[in-house]
Amino acid sequence: MERKPKNIFILGPIAASFIGESIAKHSTNTAIGGHSIFLGQVRADIINEIKVAAIEYTAYEEMALEKMHEIREAIFAKYPLTCIHVYHSLGKIVAGEICLFVFTSSAHRKAAIDACNETVERIKAELPVWGKEIFLDESIQWKTNK
Amino acid sequence: MERKPKNIFILGPIAASFIGESIAKHSTNTAIGGHSIFLGQVRADIINEIKVAAIEYTAYEEMALEKMHEIREAIFAKYPLTCIHVYHSLGKIVAGEICLFVFTSSAHRKAAIDACNETVERIKAELPVWGKEIFLDESIQWKTNK
Amino acid sequence: MKINIIIFGQLSEVLGENLVIDNIADTESLQQALHKKFPELANYKYVIAVNKKQVTVNTVLKEDYTVALLPPFSGG
Amino acid sequence: MKINIIIFGQLSEVLGENLVIDNIADTESLQQALHKKFPELANYKYVIAVNKKQVTVNTVLKEDYTVALLPPFSGG
Numbered sequence: 001m002e003r004k005p006k007n008i009f010i011l012g013p014i015a016a017s018f019i020g021e022s023i024a025k026h027s028t029n030t031a032i033g034g035h036s037i038f039l040g041q042v043r044a045d046i047i048n049e050i051k052v053a054a055i056e057y058t059a060y061e062e063m064a065l066e067k068m069h070e071i072r073e074a075i076f077a078k079y080p081l082t083c084i085h086v087y088h089s090l091g092k093i094v095a096g097e098i099c100l101f102v103f104t105s106s107a108h109r110k111a112a113i114d115a116c117n118e119t120v121e122r123i124k125a126e127l128p129v130w131g132k133e134i135f136l137d138e139s140i141q142w143k144t145n146k
Numbered sequence: 147m148e149r150k151p152k153n154i155f156i157l158g159p160i161a162a163s164f165i166g167e168s169i170a171k172h173s174t175n176t177a178i179g180g181h182s183i184f185l186g187q188v189r190a191d192i193i194n195e196i197k198v199a200a201i202e203y204t205a206y207e208e209m210a211l212e213k214m215h216e217i218r219e220a221i222f223a224k225y226p227l228t229c230i231h232v233y234h235s236l237g238k239i240v241a242g243e244i245c246l247f248v249f250t251s252s253a254h255r256k257a258a259i260d261a262c263n264e265t266v267e268r269i270k271a272e273l274p275v276w277g278k279e280i281f282l283d284e285s286i287q288w289k290t291n292k
Numbered sequence: 293m294k295i296n297i298i299i300f301g302q303l304s305e306v307l308g309e310n311l312v313i314d315n316i317a318d319t320e321s322l323q324q325a326l327h328k329k330f331p332e333l334a335n336y337k338y339v340i341a342v343n344k345k346q347v348t349v350n351t352v353l354k355e356d357y358t359v360a361l362l363p364p365f366s367g368g
Numbered sequence: 369m370k371i372n373i374i375i376f377g378q379l380s381e382v383l384g385e386n387l388v389i390d391n392i393a394d395t396e397s398l399q400q401a402l403h404k405k406f407p408e409l410a411n412y413k414y415v416i417a418v419n420k421k422q423v424t425v426n427t428v429l430k431e432d433y434t435v436a437l438l439p440p441f442s443g444g
Contacts, residue, residue: 040444058377124444142378142442
């Protein structure tokens with residue numbers, strides 16, 4: 001099945017209620033046995049004694065959506081999944097808010113878990129998205145991924 | 147820190163809204179950078195051409211809570227986590243409903259992900275819980291874990 | 293000496309959910325007595341817990357101990 | 369021949385978010401021209417995408433191609 005590129009970007013934080021609703025929608029698919037979810041939350045890191053207040057995300061959106069489509073296709077080809085959902089925030093996300101939501105489902109847990117982990121790793125390594133850490137004193141620093 | 151055994155059992159299915167609310171509660175802990183969640187959903191398996199309508203779960207509750215406490219302590223000792231939450235359904239859970247919710251959080255994603263996976267594996271292997279598959283024709287079969 | 297036995301999962305369909313047995317010294321004797329009384333038990337896999345701890349070697353039983361018969365777990 | 373350049377992340381603080389450059393044959397020439405105009409660029413790591421595809425070898429540029437300068441990704 002050919003899948004069309006989907007928008008993954010949400011302006012602002014990802015609401016916990018949105019995640020709950022997304023989970024609820026899967027109750028009609030009774031072929032699913034396990035869901036794996038990863039959530040990235042903005043951490044109030046302390047760097048040089050100053051706390052991170054927020055991260056402002058920007059992206060090369062068109063390229064990121066093409067790349068995400070490619071990742072999604074590769075993950076579907078590799079694992080027997082029923083579905084993958086990915087959402088990434090853009091704009092200013094304050095510490096404690098959720099900025100990444102990756103959600104995979106499959107008949108048996110192993111596929112969902114492995115696919116979720118691999119999708120998260122690929123998103124961090126391959127999507128043209130940048131985070132600018134904004135400190136409490138309004139100084140800034142560009143985030144670097146491990 | 148000594149932790150007391152917590153009840154993990156919920157009579158009936160785990161509501162998606164409960165999961166959303168559980169996620170929302172973590173926004174005040176700004177030391178968290180990643181959450182990993184596993185959800186078990188009752189699958190409408192077809193066995194000998196008859197569909198599973200529901201699973202009825204029973205447990206040796208006192209022993210399961212002691213064992214879960216032991217697993218929780220071991221996971222906390224092994225991984226740098228901020229928290230672990232586990233909920234397991236008892237009673238009749240119909241296909242499509244959620245019967246297991248494992249939720250781990252940590253500063254960096256790897257600890258949360260590895261801890262979540264290990265907790266799920268240990269729950270399936272070590273908790274005295276039994277699932278009885280109830281088919282559409284009301285016949286039954288005791289579930290076996292892989 | 294009274295030993296309480298609680299039975300779970302598919303085994304409870306064979307033995308019922310509770311049994312009380314007198315004059316049993318240890319888990320091995322208990323198993324022999326149960327297998328004699330319920331020959332179908334030979335068809336089931338199970339482990340034994342004494343006072344909520346799984347035991348893998350023969351274990352001495354004392355007044356009011358609780359023994360649980362646990363078929364393979366299938367939670368989650 | 370007009371090439372559109374879009375710049376992201378920390379690099380946009382050095383080069384601005386958009387540039388249009390004329391008469392550039394390929395990505396290597398483009399990089400040389402940029403490094404000459406913005407010597408600070410030497411302090412930054414980045415990769416190049418041509419029409420939304422990352423390129424790792426020298427790539428010929430044509431009218432209205434879009435080149436993106438991408439510092440290390442830090443999404444998630």
